[in-house]
Amino acid sequence: MSADSDNKPAGKKSPAPGDSLDFIRSRITEDVAAGKNNGRVHTRFPPEPNGYLHIGHAKAICLDFGTAEEFGGLCNLRFDDTNPVKEDVRYAESIMDDVHWLGFDWGDRLYWASDYFQKLHDFAVQLIRDGKAYVCDLTADEIREYRGTLTEPGRDSPYRDRSVSENLDLFERMRAGEFEDGSRTLRAKIDMASGNLNMRDPVIYRILRATHHRTGDKWCIYPMYDFTHCLSDSLEGITHSLCDLDFEDHRPLYDWFLDELDVPCHPQQIEFARLNMSYTIMSKRLLRRLVEEGHVNGWDDPRMPTLQGLRRRGYTPKSIREFCSRIGVAKRESIVDVALLEHTLREDLNKHAPRVMAVLRPLKVIIENYPEDKVEMVEAVNNPEDPSAGTREVPFSRELFIERDDFLEDPPKKFFRLAPGREVRLRYAYFITCVDVIKDPESGEITELRCTYDPATRGGSAPDGRKVKATMHWVSAEHAVEAEVRLYDQLFTEENPLARDDFTACLNPNSLTVLTGCRLEPSLAAAKPRVRYQFERLGYFCIDSVDSTETTLVFDRTVTLRDAWARIQKKSGTKSN
């Protein structure tokens, strides 16, 4: 069965010569060959615990943990928790849960940047002693002013030349809480005229009276990212520090701190393009807006690209890992077609999901020549892709439900499902022929179909060898279990929502369709959470982990099956959901 127990990584596959490696793996291969770090490879995944992980993070996780594993190395999980006003343990817990779910493990190497606060402080003191850092009294606005612009150099802070002893004293008093929040900063003394703004005497410590989720009120000064990250990497013996393109400009600063200080090692930062995917957005900030403005029902809404959302929707960890491996790693910014994600998902689900019959929009069918009280059990294959999945019995009787979409009173040329006078096969059961269409006299809506069956076609084939064009799924009315089914479509109607002035303008009003009164084959009364089922001819579905109850079954559609008929309709201009 297709539960989450299948979340084991594909296994270590070391890069072989001749393999087409991405530029990062090539670089690491070279480093190892050159004996750098004694051939050791050690990476880290460094999330800030200020939000939930999305599939873009999955790319980074697969890269960080994946390369380490491939090169026989290790990958640490380190929370970059240097800004207490934005962070919280509940995010950290969710992140750990997601990383495990994806199939990766950091062993006993769970670290927090906050664990290094004392060491970081000592490094800062060392910088001051060496005349490489100073306490600056400029306000935030003044610092900005002094920084200059993209095209003009900055000016030295008037506090830049304080003596070492004065800096030492002031920094110690900053730490002791003698000064107001924001009144002073500790800055690296680098170059106010650098073309790289990050090198214009960056702030490395700020005064911030906020209770930290791990260190409480022990500190009222907190180190900045640039100072913290490279030193944390070094302290952990990281060899390759992979991050996104945004940090390319920060690499000189990353290197500067490590060069100026007496550190255990000097990791190599390598930047790659982060993931963008069509019809969705990947920014934590914007995803937060979707949640806060109520466009979705929380971070784990199945339409969200968050790992929590994808997970609830029924995505498998394996399919996400496979996706990440197929999109590759490069420096070019791009938007990956979501169809590739759906492809790796179907690929996985097709192999493992048990098949089952379910009617989403029921249309009653009466088999006129079938005995009133008779019930037959027909044998159905659980998974044609996996004979070991066995078979099951499904009840057949005089009153059935079929899919409304499977009947058309006036069928167009390429429609070969049921129509008046036409014969089709009910999967695993009999051939039936539609002999009459019953309508509501008021609305004209079709309420029932009268059909006849051919007893000789039991099992689904005719002894006389005659063929039918269609095989349809069905459910016995008397035996069916009812359920609510939620259908999902892309959250946005445009490939790149960010190309819009306001991305919410292209939210898809039909991204969620709730269907009630769906009829499922009886075996689904015992449907298990975390198992993905294929509802034959419709798609893959799983129990909604949040809203499904013993009394009210709720299913989520993970993804549709590829649908040739839908494509034909689309071409001719009509469509359905």
Place this chain on the structure above:
RNA sequence: UGGGGCGUCGUCAAGCGGUAAGACACCAGCUUUUGGAGCUGGCAUUCCCAGGUUCGAAUCCUGGCGCCCCAGCCA
């Protein structure tokens, strides 16, 4: 008139001077008791543009053009 990156098929992406991998998508056919799955075939004479070097250039050189990122006491 700053600094850092990037430009190869509709979308990702190999290629690293020897004559354009692969995947997704798409199209066609076969097959099929899921219009699913599977199988077969098709799909860049051309690599942002223009010059140059070379027997030979997507790969080297020169000059353009286009796109992205950076002016948080965020990460």
